[in-house]
Amino acid sequence: MLKIVVLVSGGGTNLQAIIDGVQEGTIRNTQIAAVISNNKSAFALERARLAGIQGEAVSPGDFASREEFNSALLKRVNCYEADLIVLAGFLVKIPEAMIDAYENRIINIHPSLIPSFCGVGYYGIKVHEAALARGVKISGATVHFVDQGTDTGPIIMQKAVEVLPDDTPKQLQQRIMEQAEWILLPQVIDAIAAGRVSVVDGHAVVSGS
Ligand code: GRF
Numbered sequence: 001m002l003k004i005v006v007l008v009s010g011g012g013t014n015l016q017a018i019i020d021g022v023q024e025g026t027i028r029n030t031q032i033a034a035v036i037s038n039n040k041s042a043f044a045l046e047r048a049r050l051a052g053i054q055g056e057a058v059s060p061g062d063f064a065s066r067e068e069f070n071s072a073l074l075k076r077v078n079c080y081e082a083d084l085i086v087l088a089g090f091l092v093k094i095p096e097a098m099i100d101a102y103e104n105r106i107i108n109i110h111p112s113l114i115p116s117f118c119g120v121g122y123y124g125i126k127v128h129e130a131a132l133a134r135g136v137k138i139s140g141a142t143v144h145f146v147d148q149g150t151d152t153g154p155i156i157m158q159k160a161v162e163v164l165p166d167d168t169p170k171q172l173q174q175r176i177m178e179q180a181e182w183i184l185l186p187q188v189i190d191a192i193a194a195g196r197v198s199v200v201d202g203h204a205v206v207s208g209s
Contacts, residue, residue: 002030002193005082007090008037012044013177014088014109014185019051021186029193033080036073038092060092070095084192087146088185091123099148104199106146107192109185111176113158114142118151128169128176137163139172141180143188145204154204156197159184 006015015035021027035048040057048055058076063069074097077085087094087108099106110118110127117130117139131139140160147153159180163172191197196207 002084002189003033003080003082004030004084004086004189005033005077005080006035006086006088007077007092008035008042008044008088009039009091010042010044010089012042012047012088014181015044016047017182017186018086018088018189019047019053021189023051027186027190027193030189033082036076038073038090044089070097074098074101084189086185086189094146096148099146104145104154107143107156107188108146108151108153109181110142110144110151111139111173111181112142113138113140113160114144114151114155118142120150122151125169125173128172131163132167132169132172139163139176141176141184143184145199154199154202156188156191156204156206157184 006018008015018027018032022030022032032053034054035044037045037057038059040059045055045057056076058073060069063072074095077098083105085102085106087106112118112127112131117127122130138160140158142155142158144155145153161176161179191206198205
């Protein structure tokens with residue numbers, strides 16, 4: 001059984017896709033041990049509560065320094081002895097110590113086809129604004145392992161989504177969530193739970209289906 005901890009900051013629609021996937025059996029052999037938010041009022045915590053999953057907030061504002069917050073966050077994550085940490089719209093920079101402790105055991109979903117529109121400053125709606133400003137015809141989502149860089153870790157799976165001529169950033173964001181993110185993230189977790197994902201020479205390899 002793959003034990004996961006999901007880190008969130010906001011609405012939690014990706015979290016919901018994971019909860020639904022586990023309940024409906026599209027994500028097999030997986031248990032959501034806890035949901036941790038940096039934001040006490042994140043609706044994602046309500047989603048966890050409604051699903052009967054342990055939820056908690058670890059907020060930077062409750063600590064005297066970033067270092068104290070980072071070590072508290074790592075301590076809370078460690079408590080659950082998770083096999084995998086899933087960043088599902090988590091807007092906090094992951095502490096280096098956590099990345100070292102969970103090498104190739106942290107995944108993130110990014111709402112573009114990496115390496116386009118990723119890296120420092122590309123988060124939330126800004127990603128879609130940049131894609132539209134560049135005039136791309138295809139965008140999408142990427143699930144990747146987290147390394148010490150920003151969106152630079154091994155790419156596990158990607159899914160393309162069409163950009164339509166009159167798209168607003170919000171419309172594109174919504175289409176990418178519906179047609180890519182909510183499908184891709186559960187697929188990757190299921191593949192990891194089945195032991196089908198490995199990292200070879202810095203590249204993620206997904207075997208079978
Ligand atoms: C998603 O677009 C995800 O790709 C990005 O943050 C957003 C989170 O949305 N990293 P939600 O909280 O899962 O609804």
